[in-house]
Amino acid sequence: MKISYNWLKEFVHTDKTPGEISTILTGTGLEVESVEKVQAIPGGLEGLVIGYVKETTQHPNADRLKVTKVDVGTGEDLQIVCGAANVAAGQKVVVATVGTTVHPTSGEPFPINKSKIRGEVSEGMICAEDEISLGTDHAGIMVLADDAVVGSPAKNYFKLNDDYMYEIGLTPNRADAVSHLGTARDIAAFLKIGITKPDISAFKVDNTDGIIEVVVENETASPRYAGVTISGITVKESPQWLKERLAVIGVRSINNVVDATNYVLHDLGQPLHAFDADAIKGNKVIVKNCPEGTLFKTLDDVERKLSVDDLMICNAETPMCIAGVFGGAESGVKATTTSIFLESAYFNAVSIRKTAKRHGLKTDASFRFERGTDPDMVIFALKRAALLIKEIAGGSISSNIVDLYPNPVAPFDVDLLYSHVHRLIGQVIPHEEIKNIIKALDIEIVSESAEGLILKVPPYRVDVTRDVDVIEEILRIYGYNNIYIPTQVRASLSTSPRPEKDTVQNLLSDLLTANGFNEIISNSLTKSAYADNLDNAVKILNPLSSDLDVMRQTMLYSGLEAIAYNQNRQNADIKFYEFGKVYSVKDDKYNESQRFAIFMSGATASAQWNQKATSATFYNLKAIVDGILQKLNIADVVVEDSTCKKLAYGLNYNHNNKTLVKFGQVATTALKKADVDKDVFYADFSLDQLLNIVKKNKIVYQDISKFPAVKRDLSMLIDKSVSFGQLKQIAQRTERKLLKEINVFDVYEGDKLPAGKKSYALSFILQDSEKTLTDKAIDAIMQKLIYNLEKEAGASIRK
Known part of the structure; x- marks a missing residue:
């Protein structure tokens, strides 16, 4: 998530430097991964000054050029050759002096040098707006207002301020912080200062000429839906300040209406959507689910097949928008749009998350709706956006606000005991300090007693529903660094049954590492194409991608993926081992077991001057397996041929009628699934069974026999x-x-x-x-x- 320093300061008035703000954010749980200085426009208008054109004369050797005398406040006038048709004496202009690097809107930056143009000396350049990235117009030079101060930096005249962009690694539970307002709340709470919200008191309904009927058929997926009509707007390029503000956080300017909705989204955390009012057939907006398989073309001109579970914003005849995710190609704001219906809603997070995953769509809106937005921000953000659109696009508010909210979301009731706070934090925090932090976090104290507090937590704090959650919030703001850490730790010792899992794992790791193996650690999430039996696979309800949609049933494919990764990078000689877990489900009963896997591929020894490279074989792997059993003093194994489909051939070592390890050469069908093109030898131990056997083993030491064998x-x-x-x-x-x-x-x-x-x-x-x-x-x-x-x-x- 990207956050602007200057933008934050509109909510919290502080003189803290960008570096100090970064430290505060990280300390309160919003980890700042990087801080980047951002210029409002490329080059930041460095080296550009305000000049005054004192006189112009015709260039003696060129009909389209003029020779000008320009005062730039240094006491000596500059002679500048200019080809703009509109240059004239008495103008205030932007001048790029010699030595300045100019950054045009399109094209590469170039330096300004003292030169001769058709025989006349030129000591700078009088600039058009596209030559200094202030716009796209190249019809002539920029002519400034009379109050421009000659010799002053151009960046001061255009009020350009350098900004700082924070890249924040937002954790999934911090849905309340997905905006500048949400981030500012933590800063304000930490600094114990107030927060300033935008003023929306100027909002008023100008007329009711653009009423659009709204019907919500699926109130479960859309608990709150609001909208207002704005008529008589002019869709055009956004003002410079808005484009600059969005550019800092990496948002591309589209037009003034869409930019206004994007601005409010990043400002307040409330996604909005503007529909072309003329595209709303029947003058009616219906929030509902469409039949399975309905075709819908989105803003990216991709025709998508809808699921019956997708919540849609429709007109009287056709769908217009995938609710909370992506707009439609037909109903979006266009250059010819003159009236809009502005939507602000609170959608069910689970519904939006499933729809976004289903269609593979990730948008700024879905990012917020998936985590949970603030139902109480819907109307405030709608008014804020409407006022902003009126300011930059003109028009009038042409309807009353429609607000369908039949079942308001209640705050979370939490009982907080001071004793519980002190016990979990490990330090006594003054009660008054606790109350001040809670109030600063916008949590209402309903009542208090000597033992604790009864609280109402606002619904936008979706992760704060229990007393332990409130305690975490208190600790975040109080400061982890303020918790005293003793120099001594006292604990009672306890014994555990021999042997401990870590002891055995370390023993095996030492043995294999000494034999040239490397340990790998793989993700337990994998793709369903690897599943032995998809019916028994543990499926992920909300997978991050199609390649991470089930829990692994075997250790084989995670190891093969690691082998493929190495072989694709010219590292073909592989010796890996891995400790991990595999998962399955049968008759609604979930099973988790610990495994230990070994992989060999390529050469066991590289070529030397006195020997050739030797390729790994089944017997190399068998020697390692036998060595492990010998190291753990496990005998009495029953050997049988392996019937595992993943192995071309191999053996099973059984102990007490249970398979302790199966090993052999991996079958070609399994190799192809992971794009491995070389032979691989694989052993799969049941670590659970291994530990049980070793736990019962007794190792007896004896002298070497004095008698011959x-x-x-x-x-x-x-x-x-x-x-x-x-x-x-x-x-x-x-x-x-x-x-x-x-x-x-x-x-x-x-x-x-x-x-x-x-x-x-x-x-x-x-x-x-x-x-x-x-x-x-x-x-x-x-x-x-x-x-x-x-x-x-x-x-x-x-x-």
Whole structure:
């Protein structure tokens, strides 16, 4: 939100500098992100002075040029060659002296140098208005009034004042501050001074020749609707002061009528809309909803298909405006408009927000209506705008004000206890100070007692409905910096069940970071195109965009988006991990679970003089997954092939019949959704399950065995459907104490083997921590292993 310093000073009369005002605004919760000095017009008329043309003579070498003598107050007259037909002796003019840079309305700035024009010396330039950005007229030089002071700066004559523009990062709850008036309220409250509102006492109805009937059919979406007719206006360019005032906050001037409504919107925070009265068919305005699919062309000449839920401002035959959002192409103010119907309304915030989202429209009006406007400002702003239009466009008020407000919005009743204020703020604030702040914030004190206050909060403070909200308002104005912070903090210690989530997360982070991984943090909001099952997706009621309309159901796509972002910037070798949450809903029950994801893509090691780059494979990822389980002392996992549609192939590690982690190569269909064109390997842990397992684990430290380990190998024929994981589980169940490790060191599949068979060669590491293993004990163990492998896996031991 952009706010003008000079504009603010019309509401609060203070000598505070722009920097001091910035500090006050930030301290009261309106964070100033930047302060920019703004010149009223480009160049600020620097170097331009008021001159007096003492004489003019015909240029000896050019019929269309004249040589002038101009007094600019320095004691020496300047000789200036001028080509304007209207230049004459006795005129007060604007002169650009030598060394000045002139900023024309169109074109690039250019310097004024001493030069010769057709043989005659010229020591400056007598200016037309388009040559110094004061307008577009180039018919001749500007001729000033006789009271212009020769030698004085032109910017003083035109009353140009430099301004400062504040860029404020407005939070969604501060609907009361979306205007210069709203911002000024906080400054006035902080400085403990009054606030000056515009004077509308001059408003009066001139005649009733332009009465337009108003009907509100949807009072829920339009609780208050008001309007007035102004006839006999002249639509033209706005006066310079108005164009300058809007330009400071980045609003483009359109014409005097539209500029007046925009001015009041930014002045008071109340959006208004001006309809060409001649375009109101049947002389009737109807606020209603149109049938589903009704076509409507907006001001940007785009034909839009309306929803039955869109509130529309219609005439007797057709819609004219999307209420609170965007005007129509047919009913807007044009150069030929002579009468207008000026609308001021209070619309339901939810209705406007949904309509704006539905049509992808963001306007200054919808920005305010979506957050909640002030129902009590409707008539004040209408009168303010009507007076301003009369001032700059002429005309007369040609109807009484129509004000349809059947169910007035009541203030919020709040009971405030002093003890609650002191408890939440953590410091005793004098009761009189509290009351002064509340009054300064335009909150009415209905009654008071020794214990507290009964308050009525005006409805424009849409976020102040409870006592805690009022306390926040008190603290904002009192000043966060005025709250004493003790040098010591005393707290009682409590224990929590082992292990804490942060401890495990830090352990995993350290492990992966040490292995070259980088942590990413992604938005939990994502697009519905990524949803596994849209019926089970948690949908956002008011999405910021179509790409952020559901809560994520998987960690995969946020990681793929990060990979795509990096790969598009020539960073193709990726090692990422992320802790986050996924969301789903079923039978109106919402579920939130914690996940832990790992991503690998590109090369695991870059090319060096003595080695080639090696691409990441499934087994690189598997080594990381196994390393994590080993680090957390998690054994007894059951391995099975993954059937996840997002993986081209992969494995599931199950624990207690629940999937602890699934990992593998990401399927091409999933990669295409995120525009990733390289292989990606992905692991998805259930962090909730991981924490539950680790919580029950006991890590026992033991000495390194003094007795040697023994290695034995077995070669066997097995069915192709049998996995190494199955063989490993059989072996571990067979010998739990002495079998320390099992590995596969050779796999063969080929024509020399029976159909459907493969050959595995396994190594077994046996060790006893208390004694040396004898051959007899080793043979007994190996016989048991052979027996169980043959029985449970159908293995045929090869001699």
